[in-house]
Amino acid sequence: MTTTTPAADARGLALAHYAARAVLEHFLARHGVTFPQQVALRAAATAESPRTPDALAAEVRGSLKTDPATVRADLDALLAKGLLATDGAHLRPTDAGRDLLATTAAEVAPLTARIWAGIPADDLAAAGRVLAQVTARANAELATLTP
Template sequence: MTTAPTTVNGQVIGQAHYATRALLEGLLVQSGATFHQTLGLNYVATRGGSADIGAIVDALVGGVKIEAELARTVVDELIAAKLLEAAPGDLVRFTDAGAELHANTRAAGAELTVRLYGDIPAADLETAGRVLALVTERANSELAAS
């Protein structure tokens, strides 16, 4: 399916984001995890399976623009669900269940990514990536200044 050319703006970007997020959240229903929880697990995974609680909170606040209190609640939910467990210091680490959930959600997300982006030329994806990274950088700068 091909659509008419569209000028990139906040509305177009938002529509793509919300449509994709709705699909992702549909995949998550089966796992019982929330979108924010999977982002917390992703952060831990990028740190080798353990991470500082404050760093997870900061990553959620900075990445998805939620309040620190909600981000800390997400970490607490992951611990309560036994997906993360306390480690020495202010660290948490994957439990076996957390590592398995992360692997499963990443695999499902990868399949979705192929369906959504698989036939888009690499050069178009690279250009879109650069543009969106620049817009994100500018918006984050304005948020920091306000």
């Protein structure tokens, strides 16, 4: 019996994304945090300098392709949970926020290692190039659709 490797397509990309996201969400749920909230918290924690709420919301909106009200609600939830704090005109992650990111990263790390184990470096490099191209093209198409 001969099996052929399926070509990458939108469905395959979506299935991989949602499967990997579900693994992460399993651990986030233990801590009462949603995936979009984690994306926002990570964006704040990895920023080179503190971000204004507008700048952080714009970055998260660009990543998640969601509406501004949803992003603002996620930022408000992170503030209410004490994972983000207001610092003048900026938002910054609190120690609890940084601890949450470190904890969930440590919890998911063994599963992530198993998921990615054994994939040849050349395959990962090729997939990286394809994903970067698909992302750029999809963002360009999206830009023509939004006013």
